[in-house]
Amino acid sequence: MANRIGHIGADYRSRFQLALAVCLLGFAVTYLFSSLERVTAQAEQQGVRLMLNQFRSALVVKGAEAMLADEKLEPLAGLNPVQLLERPPMNWGGDCQGMDAEPGGWCFHKEKQAVVYFPRSPDARAVITGVDEAGTEPLAWRVEVDYTTSADNKSPRAVGLKLTRVKSGQINLGNHRD
Template sequence: MRRNGHSLLEFAIAVSVFALLLAVLLDKLGFYQQRGEQVAVKALQINLRAALAGQVATLQARGREQEIAGLAGANPVQWLERPPAGYAGELSAAQAAGLAAGSWYFDPMLHQLVYVRSEQETGLNNAARNICFRVELLGMPSKIAHAETKPVQLTELELTEVNDCRTPPLSAATRR
């Protein structure tokens, strides 16, 4: 004769299977959350590089090439139409200490745009807590060969990822 209820053993097996499926789901959810964070950071990096190129092109078109070097160390967010979600403004590292994961800020002392991420390790910046970017002057060739008009100095700038967010940028004299 069969009873209408389930035994305690059947209930324990069902709960165990459910817990196992939930653990797998949560693991995958964390993975996709990290991937989403990586994609968002890379997308903003692309937008910032395009904005930097736009600033350089504008200065060149206006004949103000001598001002291009002055863009090094600037806050690249100011060139965007609107700041990224979670942008807190220009803050020192001490002021930004309490920012939530997913926030952005520009450190004017270090001339770095900083993304505050969660404690989880990802491949973006060797498991550092923050990801930092800086507008850097890469080189300044002195003259264009065979220039018929006034010689022009070309300046190459790049938005670079900073390996160590805590160190101040190197000056142009120190790098040489």
């Protein structure tokens, strides 16, 4: 029996349905992977924020201890904040010099006196910094003394320790820059 004009045979119909299903599956998988990358970058951002908050909390305690003991805070500038923690983070690499940096790892650059983080991906770096910048260059923070001036404009006095982000270009770790 002959097919009518415009009639799609059962064989062609099943091929069309298969092609359509493969296309839809491809779009779904692509969407899933892009969502996974976004969620992974956000999780990394949360991990970095938690670690920085631990550093900041330890610095508040160390600064308060020093002030109660009538010690100057200036010698504590450039301190490795990991030394103040009960135990180092799981992804702690120690000294940055001569190290092959693991993505997602932390280290301390003794010469620059800065704690350094190596982002896992450019997306993660952009999410962590809040700036849409390409690259996986390391990010760095330095312990500095926090000052305030009194109402009568006398000289500034030290009131604690703070963690400050090091600007791009101030940390050079071989082939990495931040």
